[in-house]
Amino acid sequence: MGATYLTKPGGSSGVEWLALDVRSRAAVAEVFEGFRPEVTVNAAYRQADWASTADGAAYVALGVSRVGGRLVHVSSDAVFSGAVASYDERSVPDPITPYGAAKAAAETAVRAVVPDAVVARTSLIVGNGESVHESFVHALATGRRDGVLFTDDVRCPVHVADLAAALLEAAVRGLSGILHVAGADALSRYDLGTLIARRDGLDASRLPTGRRADTDLPGPLDVRLNCTATQQRLQTRLRGAREFLTPPDP
Template identity: 70%
Template sequence: MRFLIIGGSGFLGAELARQCSTARHEVAATYLTRPGETTGVEWLPLDVRRREDVAALIAAFRPEAVINTASRSADWTTTATGAVNVALATSATGGRLVHVSSDAVFSGAAIHYDETCVPDPITPYGAAKAAAETAVNAIAPTAVIARTSLIIGDGGSPHEALVHSLATGKGRGVLFTDDMRCPVHVADLAAALLELAASEYHGIHHVAGSDAVSRYELGRLIARRDGLDPDRLPSGRRADTNAPGPIDVRLECGMTQQRLRTTLRGARQFLA
């Protein structure tokens, strides 16, 4: 299969490119500032904010499937407008689109959210992700919109880096005990997205881990796995701060998991 990974030099994009290459798919991946290091991948520079550049690249490569992982928390144009540009270009060439979204589209008021729940974001990033979902659904109704949660790996994610800095005393901050999410391993997420890309499914899918854990519990699990002292991790409550964002958001993935061969493991399992 001929894949194009938008944002291929990012944490998730790099894993998608690696799995595509390992499976001997024909794959290209885009980057904004520097290419990734995965061999067997054609690395292409792209700024998703430039509609004409997105259209030209996708028209030239003509992928059978596009997986869009590109977003920036403080950049509406990349997260929302970029998603529009990718959806328009993919639809114009008849390709299949998988758009990666986030649990940030929810406020946390309901705590549990399945694939039928309507976004109610309370942060600019969540609003940009919700706008992207709406646009992708309108432009490419056969696309998959895959909402996910905290993405963890084997040492390469931002949250793992934060835990290491806090546990070794090199960083400052706290891990919240009341901030609940459903972390997913990057390898599970990538495998699930590739499955969905090759399927005939469309619409909203939730692709997150099976365990709801706090950021503090997640940090302790990471510290133990990596031989660090979990008791050195500072803790606090998001409810006692002015930190923006939802407190407790748990993605229910039952419908999606029934459609997948890939098991979406919980953090207590993949960090054991």
């Protein structure tokens, strides 16, 4: 198994770590020619960098097309504007931010170069205390950071283990096309933060709230991925945050 990195290798054992800057078409081609993977999962992105998010995805797709194998490309709910109640796998991207536009362009490139690739759109990713959102909630609840959790910014949070299992299943089974891999619950960032605080024994009443609509932050407010069709294709069950953030009974 191989994995790539930009600045430093990860800590997983049994993995061949390969230095790679996906912004370089030549570097991507060299890695593919040398490693020749049977399955490639592309999760590379930088929100403020078109070259990493869009061009890099195109170069990875070209690498797969050159040496063969399957491609699973990780996309985002940022490709949607939030103008409709929910988005299913047939929905056409209508991004309203540069990052969303880069993700949409990446989808187009991947599907054009590797028509049988999987494009897996996901949402806010939550882990076992290690995600950015969880760290932010902890910092707010303990007074280590200023800020607010928006009550009008809605997504469908997914557990990182569910996302990883779904991507692996899609690769192993040779699925193709667009998948929506998000959680079953649509929650505001404040509601999600409350669940995290309660799971971790923090005082949820200390979490400050605000409305994103009252700020000048760009981006959609309410984006809900409908995963019904995807769930019918996957054996992996995509749990809602109310389930995976509820502590088990003692």
